[in-house]
Amino acid sequence: MNRLPIEDILPELKAALSSRVNAVLVAPPGSGKTTRIPLAFMNEAWLKGQRILMLEPRRLAARAAARYMAQLLGEQVGETVGYRVRLDTRIGPKTRIEVITEGILTRMLQTDQALEGVGLIIFDEFHERSLHADLGLALALESQAVLREDLRLLVMSATLEAKAVADILGDAPVICGSGQVFPVTTHYLERRLDGRIEAGVVQAIFSALTGSEGDILVFLPGAGEIRRVHAGLIEAGIAQYARVALLYGNLTAAAQDIAILPSPPGERKVVLATSIAETSLTVEGVRTVIDSGLMRVPRYSPRTGLTHLETLRVSKAAADQRRGRAGRLGPGICFRLWTKLDDMYLEPETMPEIMAADLASLALELAAWGVTSLSQLRWLDPPPEAAFGNARDLLGKLGAVEANGVITAHGRQMTQTGLHPRLAHMVLKAVEIGFAGLACELAAILSERDFFKGPDNDLRLRVETIRKLKPGGSGLEWLLPQGVDIGSCRRIKAEGDRLKQDFGIPLNPQDDIEDCGLVLALAYPDRIGQQRGIGRFLLENGRGVIMAESQPLAYSPYIVAADLDGQGSESRVFLAAPVGFEQVRRYLGQQIIEETTVAWDAAAQAVRTRRVERLGALILKESFCAESNQEDIYAALLAGIAREGLSILPWTRAASQLRQRLLFCRCWEEDGWPDVSDEALLGTLASWLGPYVCALTSRAELARLNLAAILEGLLIWEQRQKLEEYAPTHVVVPSGQRIPIDYSKPDSPVLAVKLQEMFGLKETPCIAWGKVRLTLHLLSPAQRPVQVTRDLANFWDTTYFEVKKDLMGRYPKHYWPEDPMNAIPTNRVRPKTK
Structure with missing residues (x-):
């Protein structure tokens, strides 16, 4: 056995775990920690013949580490050294060292919280910070604190911020080793x-x-x-x-x-x-x-x-x-x-x-452990509250936990399957309604990466594929052009068969593949989708999803989406199955809500009363009905007006001008004048418009309103009297004509008048008791603006003569005097002569 650098610090590490129950080891890659540490501790006195569990983040690494340690001992895997990974176990009665993946530790702890017979847990490559490693460490610390004071924990890593880990391990000693790393x-x-x-x-x-x-x-x-x-x-x-x-x-x-x-x-x-x-x-x-x-x-x-x-x-x-x-x-x-x-x-x-992970499985494991609050455990990084809250909500919908987070009997069953909570719920419920075999196959397919590389996103094709797979991987020749991963397919089929055996189901179920969507809906009730255009669906949870029109499922009235990308306003669907309307009604009827709604119908431009059957955001069935509460109609009408905007109301010229005049008054003399801006009117519909629309239901009926009179109703008597003086509707110009004032810009009202009608007037007309000069749009005989001014006297003295030259050329028959301030005003071609 070649000597490796880790052996230099073994005495220090052994001493640390002899006197303490926890330790942290930091050593670079190549130092030998993964394969030498478990073997070195196997015969320690404090271990008392108990087993060592070593966690590896990945199945491949777990198998390789166990195989190498067995070779060092001159044995086969499964004797002194063995491994447990998903779908593959090599453990024997004499096994002292078990190399396991992190999810296996969680299952072992849930089965036996004291971990009887285990003396040391090694968390290898902890710097990868997988979800199950963090959860496993939190549960192991809890077990150690409450049930197993003698249980040793060793956290190992190559690149780890050791102090934080040492702190949650109770100020554990940190041992650092060197590695055999070449430049x-x-x-x-x-x-x-x-x-x-x-x-x-x-x-x-x-x-x-x-x-x-x-x-x-x-x-x-x-x-x-x-x-x-x-x-x-x-x-x-x-x-x-x-x-x-x-x-x-x-x-x-x-x-x-x-x-x-x-x-x-x-x-x-x-x-x-x-x-x-x-x-x-x-x-x-x-x-x-x-x-x-x-x-x-x-x-x-x-x-x-x-x-x-x-x-x-x-x-x-x-x-x-x-x-x-x-x-x-x-x-x-x-x-x-x-x-x-x-x-x-x-x-x-x-x-x-x-x-950054889906915390549904973690939340279920914590509920099974008896934890109702994250603060009950020691975490290196506590799970985010928002994601954990979403996970708890999902478990509640699946019937796995009570409102207070306590696990239910159904939730306890879910933990025993080893599946994601959605899939565990799906299989357990499918057993009750007679679709267990199909559910086991779908659970196996959805627990692994997609083995089908073709463009079709229909899950029924995956189920059909694994059912046609024969021993040795044959039977799929018909799908080879589409790129089926035979190895993955074989492994998924084996996992489906294992699940069937666990539930006592025949390996060759007679379930109809066409029921895939129904079974899938048990796991993903929030992802039942209703078509709203070819390839576009609205999900029960209110999200929109899309798929290419070339997908056969793009034309299905209803689907269940199992795999989505979760990005953008409309997520892409990677895996789905069709589901029938009657299946949804029959098997998910308890989730369907019947209600009567009174709401504004934008298409009809009226309040409509409907009787609706709804599954979350999906309207399954609706019909119109005449019965409704008058208060509901009134509220729906006001909501419709707020949604459509003030343009839905009948703004006559008089009503529009009155509103603009009121805005002018508020602009120049704010005290006491009502706010009739868009924001104010829309925000106070019930107070100023409500009394006049109590019995109305549509835009057509709103057209009969007298908005000018309604707005006048906002004024007290003194304001009505003052309005005519302060913001008159017209001005009498020198020609004797009454010209209307345009108040559309409250800060700068406009008087548009023919230039010839203003002859003889030296000063710009004013309103608001002389405070506000009107903006004059002086017009040609053809009613086109030739000058804009608020200083009429200056115009006569300067600009008029340039304008006059242009106008005389275009309108030679009209009257263009040399002295406009002393000329006779006229609205004709020339002034009348006596």
Whole structure:
């Protein structure tokens, strides 16, 4: 057994856990902590023959760590060292070290809160801060404090802010170790890649093959990018230079092993991996790392209640982890596909999953544990209140918790399935109504990434696919052109069969695939969608969703959406199934509300009374009825007027002018005059308009209102008398004509009058008892403005003579005197002569 750097600090670590129950270990990648620490503690006296549980963030890392430790002991996995991961367990009666994924620890704690027979829990790679790691640590600390004072907890990481963890562990000692890491030369791009990253990655791989030795590990954000880069490498002739291996979570264990095992002598390999290869897992033979600088993480939106995958820049810590993979065997090279400037703006740490994840499962686990308030447990980062509140609301709708957060018997059953709360509820309810087999198949499909790469988003096709799968993966030849991942399909079918066995259901159910939508509605009652145009649906929760018109489901009257992107005002639907109206009525009838509504109908421009059957935001059925309460009609009419705006009212010329005059009075003499602005009138409809519309129901009936009289009703007697003097409707000009005043601009009322009618007048007419000069629009004989002024005397003295020249040329027969201030005013071509 080769000596590793971690062994130098083993005495200090052993001493710490001999005298204390908790400790923190910080050691870099390559130090040997994952495989040497459990073996070193196996025979400690305080362990008393009990088991060690070591948590790994990923299934692949858990299997690899267990296999390597078993090899060090000269044994097979399942003897002294074993593992438990989802859908795969290798544990025997003599097993002392169990490498488990984090969700398994939660299940074990819920089954036995004291964890009898376990003496040490190791949280490996805790810096990844997965949701289950944070939850597992919180529950383990609670178990330790209440039931198991002797239970040891060891938190290990390569890049961890140790003080915060040590604090919640009760001021635990922090031990730091060194690593066997060789220097890594880091290269950056001179300028950013244009467009998608795949072409740049392919180019970087070929450059690395000619300029470096050993195997190459390439980090990409997801399986889609991996497949596209793989295709680009094949097209470019990679086969003559190296073998390509893929490494991501949805591959089979055998396919993953191909990527992590050493290459045969004289052969090089290029491993295309997601962030699964950042930590814990050692990919043998790697001397070069190519980092795309991207990662794909789930992000939950409390606004929409949906989780979507988001592609983000890696953090500095994650980038350093990736680079470190090149320095395990000797000096290495890392090609970062971003610039040095971009590197300066990377976030220092990756956001903990608990801060941005769907918390429904966590909320259910806490309820099962007996926690009704987040403050009852110790958290490194408490879950966000908004997301946790949404999770509790969802559990309430599913009947899993009471209003006070206490778990129900149904909720307790849900925790025992190991499924997401939505899927657990779906399976349990489907058992009651006779669709259990179909529900188990849907739960298995929805618990994994989609194995069907074709364009069709219909879930029925996925169910049909796994039902046609035969032993060995055959039976799907008809779907191969559409890109079915046979390995994933086989694994999902196995999980569906396991669920059926757990519920005592035949492995070959007779459930009709056409009932997929109904069963799906049990899990996603808030995502029942009603068509409102081809490819556009309104969901029960009020959200809008869309799908391409080329999708067959785009034409379904009703669907249930299982997988959405949660972005934008209308989310895209990735997976769904049709559901029948009568199925919704029959099986979800308790959620359908019957009510009578009285509301303004914008299309009819009238108040309408309807009897409505509603499922959340969806109107399933409605009919008009004559019976209604007069108060409801009155309220609906006023609401309709507020919605439509004041333009719905019959504004005659007299009513409009009166309103403008009142606005003028308020503008120049605010005291006491009513506010008749749009905002004020719309905000006080009930007080000024309400008494006149009590018996009205439509726009047609509103047209009979006398708005001028209604507005006059807002004035006291003194204001009515003052209005005529202060803001007259007309002005008598020198020609003897009564010209109306335009009050549309309250701060600057306008008098539009022919220039010839103003001859002989020296000063600009005023209103408001001489305080406000009118703005004169002096018009030509054709009623077109030739001058705008508020200083008539100055106009006569200066500008008139220029205007006169122009007007004499256009209107030679008209009267254009040399002395306008002493001329005879006229509204004719020429003034009358005596």
